[in-house]
Amino acid sequence: MKIIGHEKEKELIRRFLDKNYDSYTFLFEGKPSIGKKAVALQTAKAFLCEKNEAFGCNECQSCKLVLNTISNIYENEEVQTHPDLKVISPENSKEIKINQIREIIEFFKTKSPTGKVVIIDEAEKMNVEASNALLKTLEEPPEKSMIILISSNPSKLLPTILSRVKKIRFKPLKKEEIIEILKQRGLDEGKAKKLAVLSEGSLEIPVAILNNEQIYKYAKDFYNLIANQDLHPEGIITLAENIEKLEIKEIILILDIISIMLEKSLLKGLIKLNIYEKFIDELKKAKTALEKSVKKKLVFEGLYFNLKT
Numbered sequence: 001m002k003i004i005g006h007e008k009e010k011e012l013i014r015r016f017l018d019k020n021y022d023s024y025t026f027l028f029e030g031k032p033s034i035g036k037k038a039v040a041l042q043t044a045k046a047f048l049c050e051k052n053e054a055f056g057c058n059e060c061q062s063c064k065l066v067l068n069t070i071s072n073i074y075e076n077e078e079v080q081t082h083p084d085l086k087v088i089s090p091e092n093s094k095e096i097k098i099n100q101i102r103e104i105i106e107f108f109k110t111k112s113p114t115g116k117v118v119i120i121d122e123a124e125k126m127n128v129e130a131s132n133a134l135l136k137t138l139e140e141p142p143e144k145s146m147i148i149l150i151s152s153n154p155s156k157l158l159p160t161i162l163s164r165v166k167k168i169r170f171k172p173l174k175k176e177e178i179i180e181i182l183k184q185r186g187l188d189e190g191k192a193k194k195l196a197v198l199s200e201g202s203l204e205i206p207v208a209i210l211n212n213e214q215i216y217k218y219a220k221d222f223y224n225l226i227a228n229q230d231l232h233p234e235g236i237i238t239l240a241e242n243i244e245k246l247e248i249k250e251i252i253l254i255l256d257i258i259s260i261m262l263e264k265s266l267l268k269g270l271i272k273l274n275i276y277e278k279f280i281d282e283l284k285k286a287k288t289a290l291e292k293s294v295k296k297k298l299v300f301e302g303l304y305f306n307l308k309t
């Protein structure tokens with residue numbers, strides 16, 4: 001898999017690797033779905049490479065095994081993965097628990113001549129016990145080790161963790177890069193361009209729409225209801241019922257898409273600034289309510305009626 005974008009970030013990482021430190025602790029931070037994990041895996045490949053070349057020579061035994069790990073993660077292929085590379089992420093995409101950190105501590109106990117790498121995806125989801133358990137390892141990193149934390153919300157990490165990692169800030173992707181990535185995934189130019197308009201520098205919304213086209217449809221329906229003041233109460237009731245069937249994460253993306261649509265309308269002069277600000281404010285409130293898991297349908301109906309008046 002070819003990484004598109006993040007040339008500067010990769011250059012910076014390579015400069016650190018050239019220092020040949022015995023151990024590394026990184027935090028890769030930036031918007032969700034921009035390729036932080038893909039770069040983390042390449043960094044692991046570079047660190048473990050027998051020839052210590054660029055982002056791995058892709059030919060030595062170690063590089064081949066890391067490539068297997070990558071296929072295992074992204075393509076679910078059953079192949080022999082690298083024994084010295086461990087990737088952990090939140091259980092049920094909710095929380096990273098202490099038992100997962102204990103596994104890391106165990107993993108580092110046995111030594112390997114080429115070193116060992118742990119990648120912790122969505123690191124901000126570590127609970128307090130997990131964070132505290134990891135802290136000790138970050139304070140005294142094992143010999144020949146690399147730990148990469150990945151986060152799109154680093155302010156949620158403990159300050160004591162933040163102070164012990166080298167931060168690499170990942171910039172959002174450029175629109176052309178998004179188009180290229182979507183084309184690499186098999187989309188035609190037209191569709192890739194259309195989705196890139198909604199990307200805001202990340203693949204999160206395009207990928208969500210590709211997985212479930214209804215996300216875009218519902219966002220558009222809701223946008224039409226509010227922006228055109230095309231207010232039929234039956235419309236919102238049906239829409240709210242449909243939206244209720246979606247995951248909270250998907251609903252939050254719908255709200256994000258609506259925000260983008262509103263912004264574009266504002267720029268085109270189709271809506272007034274005070275209306276835009278009011279809508280954005282209500283969308284933010286709805287997002288907070290959803291995160292606190294107030295009933296989905298109530299949030300949407302509430303949002304609609306607040307915007308209507």
Ligand SMILES: [Zn+2]
Nearest residue numbers: 049057060063
């Ligand atoms: Zn290699």
